[in-house]
Amino acid sequence: MPQRIVVKVGSNVLTRDNGKLDVTRMSALVDQLAWLRDKGYEVILVSSGAVASGRGELKASHKLDSVEQRQLYSALGQVKLINLYYDLFREYRIPVGQVLTMKENFASRREYLNQRACMSVMLDNGVLPIVNENDTVSVTELMFTDNDELSGLIASMMDAQTLVILSNVDGIYDGPPDDGTSRIIPRVEHGRDLSSYIRQEKSGFGRGGMITKCNIARKVADEGIRVIIANGKRDGILTSLVTKPGETPHTEFVPAGQSVSGVKKWIAHSESFAKGTVRINRKAAEALCGNRAVSLLPVGVTEVEGDFETGDIINIVDEDGVKIAIGCVGCNSDEARAAIGKHDQRPLVHYDYLYLE
Numbered sequence: 001m002p003q004r005i006v007v008k009v010g011s012n013v014l015t016r017d018n019g020k021l022d023v024t025r026m027s028a029l030v031d032q033l034a035w036l037r038d039k040g041y042e043v044i045l046v047s048s049g050a051v052a053s054g055r056g057e058l059k060a061s062h063k064l065d066s067v068e069q070r071q072l073y074s075a076l077g078q079v080k081l082i083n084l085y086y087d088l089f090r091e092y093r094i095p096v097g098q099v100l101t102m103k104e105n106f107a108s109r110r111e112y113l114n115q116r117a118c119m120s121v122m123l124d125n126g127v128l129p130i131v132n133e134n135d136t137v138s139v140t141e142l143m144f145t146d147n148d149e150l151s152g153l154i155a156s157m158m159d160a161q162t163l164v165i166l167s168n169v170d171g172i173y174d175g176p177p178d179d180g181t182s183r184i185i186p187r188v189e190h191g192r193d194l195s196s197y198i199r200q201e202k203s204g205f206g207r208g209g210m211i212t213k214c215n216i217a218r219k220v221a222d223e224g225i226r227v228i229i230a231n232g233k234r235d236g237i238l239t240s241l242v243t244k245p246g247e248t249p250h251t252e253f254v255p256a257g258q259s260v261s262g263v264k265k266w267i268a269h270s271e272s273f274a275k276g277t278v279r280i281n282r283k284a285a286e287a288l289c290g291n292r293a294v295s296l297l298p299v300g301v302t303e304v305e306g307d308f309e310t311g312d313i314i315n316i317v318d319e320d321g322v323k324i325a326i327g328c329v330g331c332n333s334d335e336a337r338a339a340i341g342k343h344d345q346r347p348l349v350h351y352d353y354l355y356l357e
């Protein structure tokens, strides 16, 4: 089986300081992606840059609000972006396919599997998928936080071994990135808290910032996928990460030893579609978080909020309201309420459909 790698390229990697598309950088990245394919990797590219590259294309007829700007510039810019990728990859005879998607397209298991089938058939036929959010029609409330979130979802859905997030910094620093005394954190083990190091700011053209990168990286690494954050503006970054990782600055999120099942991966990335919340008592929380594989039984449930149907996603919180798991529920909300605190009932969430945070 070939190693599958998802490479996410941030807006600021692809744009110059003046906001124009950096064609030289794109070309250098394509050279490296082609090299990876040549080395036997299966590559999926998640590329930002549509809005940034559309900005310089046109002078708008009136002052645009932020949604209009995103819609107009992404529509203009995505054409330019994909056209360039097409030309650059054609030099290597690599066929590319465009995948424009939205958060809603991952809402149900059926849609999720449909997206997966689409990308699988591309990979099976040697096509390199180039993925971006469909910013022209994505509604603000239902958008991905940014393409880091989308790339994590894609890496998880496509069972990739590695996700490389290319930004304009060498990795996560243990202090302000522009402070000479700050150092790159080379490895992040499971459970390590990085929140005190990360500042709110984003790069000039980015959307989510380092906080989303970290949250996504952690979640994806916990599913058994190696995540690397590195600098896409460094020459030869992808080839160096493969050939001389020890000499190449980057932050690696160490993957969990055990990989997670396909259904659990889908559930892990579905929290924004949760239709309800179930509160459980202390003993139930301890059982779920223990070492054994345990389903959530109604006897441990103290409260059921929201209206949901069998198969919907729900959040599971402890006595203090702290979220401990997400699950795909085995009954509807009326049945769940009727079973609260009762013994000898069917599981509310079976272990196979339970993802612990």
Ligand SMILES: Nc1ncnc2c1ncn2[C@@H]1O[C@H](COP(=O)(O)OP(=O)(O)O)[C@@H](O)[C@H]1O
Binding pocket: 009, 010, 011, 012, 013, 148, 166, 167, 168, 169, 171, 172, 173, 174, 175, 176, 177, 197, 198, 199, 200, 201, 202, 203, 204, 205, 206, 207, 208, 209, 210
């Ligand atoms: N501790 C930190 N280490 C590295 N970068 C940080 C840190 N805290 C905040 N940042 C900021 O996060 C930015 C990268 O995130 P973002 O703007 O979303 O980039 P991209 O467009 O590549 O997704 C960096 O340019 C940096 O200014």
Ligand SMILES: N[C@@H](CCC(=O)OP(=O)(O)O)C(=O)O
Binding pocket: 009, 010, 011, 012, 047, 048, 049, 050, 051, 052, 074, 132, 133, 135, 145, 146, 147, 148, 205, 206, 207, 208, 209
């Ligand atoms: N879909 C947008 C990407 C926005 C985004 O997430 O940017 P970034 O934080 O640089 O990855 C675009 O192509 O402009």
